Amino acid sequence: MIEIKDLHKSYKMGSNTLHVLKGINFNVKEGELVAIMGSSGSGKSTLLNILGMLDVADSGEYRLDGIHIKNLNETKAANYRNKFLGFIFQSFNLINYKTALENVALPLYYQRVGRKERQEKALKYLEHVGLKEWSHHLPSELSGGQKQRVAIARAMVAEPKVLLADELTGALDSTTSYEVMGLIQKINDQGNTILVVTHEDDIAHMCKRIVYLRDGVIVEDKEIEQVRASEYVQ
Numbered sequence: 001m002i003e004i005k006d007l008h009k010s011y012k013m014g015s016n017t018l019h020v021l022k023g024i025n026f027n028v029k030e031g032e033l034v035a036i037m038g039s040s041g042s043g044k045s046t047l048l049n050i051l052g053m054l055d056v057a058d059s060g061e062y063r064l065d066g067i068h069i070k071n072l073n074e075t076k077a078a079n080y081r082n083k084f085l086g087f088i089f090q091s092f093n094l095i096n097y098k099t100a101l102e103n104v105a106l107p108l109y110y111q112r113v114g115r116k117e118r119q120e121k122a123l124k125y126l127e128h129v130g131l132k133e134w135s136h137h138l139p140s141e142l143s144g145g146q147k148q149r150v151a152i153a154r155a156m157v158a159e160p161k162v163l164l165a166d167e168l169t170g171a172l173d174s175t176t177s178y179e180v181m182g183l184i185q186k187i188n189d190q191g192n193t194i195l196v197v198t199h200e201d202d203i204a205h206m207c208k209r210i211v212y213l214r215d216g217v218i219v220e221d222k223e224i225e226q227v228r229a230s231e232y233v234q
Helices: 044-051 074-084 100-110 115-128 144-156 174-189
Strands: 002-013 016-028 033-037 059-064 085-089 162-166 193-197 209-214 217-223
Touching: 002 044, 016 044, 016 217, 033 044, 033 174, 044 059, 044 162, 044 193, 074 085, 074 100, 085 144, 100 115, 100 144, 115 144, 144 174, 162 174, 174 193
Parallel strands: 033 193, 033 209, 085 162, 162 193
Antiparallel strands: 002 016, 002 059, 209 217
16 A cells, blocks of 8 residues: 655755655555654654655655555646645644534635535534534634544545554544543544554554654664553543
C-alpha cells in the first residue's frame, strides 16, 4: 500500500540546512494500523506530511497503492489526496460556521458528488461514529471528543485507501482518547489502513506496529501485541 525507499528531506534555515529525514525505508501493507513515534524534531510529522502529499521529499521514492508519487502539480496532488487519503488532525480542523453534517460532507463536495448523495453519505458516517443525532450542531456545540469523531467521519466519508492521523488524541483527556482509539480500532478491523503519529505510549500500543524515529532515521520497527481500547473504557 505504501512503499518508501531512501527518503531524504532538508529545510533551509537561514544560512543553514536542517536535514530532517535521512534515508527512510518504510513499507505499510493494506489493513495495517501503524503508530509512528519519536520525540519532537525526530521527523515524524515531516514523514506524515510527505505521505499525505502536503510536502515533497528531496530524494528517494514514494509509491502509494502502486502509483509513483513524484513531480505532481498541485491539481494532481489534490486529486490523489482526495482519492487515496483521509486526514485527522489534533486540532480537528473543522469549519466553525458549518454543521457537523456539512463538515463531514466537504470532501465529497470537492469530488463534485451531488448534494443529496453527499448528505446521505455524510449522515451514514456520522452514524458510524455515533453522532447522527448531532448532525445539525455546530462545532462550538460539541465536546472535544465529539469534534474528533466528526473529523474521523469527515476523513472516512470519501472512503480513502489510507487514513493519516497526526496526534489525533493530543487535545483530548485520557478517557476520550481511549474512546477515539476504540473507534480507530473498529475502522481498522474493517480493513482500513491507518497511520497514527503519536508521542503517547499507551496510544501507540493500541496499534499493531510501532515505528520509532530518532534524528530523522528509523531506529526500531516492531509488531506488537495490540491493546484493545475497550480494556480502558468502562
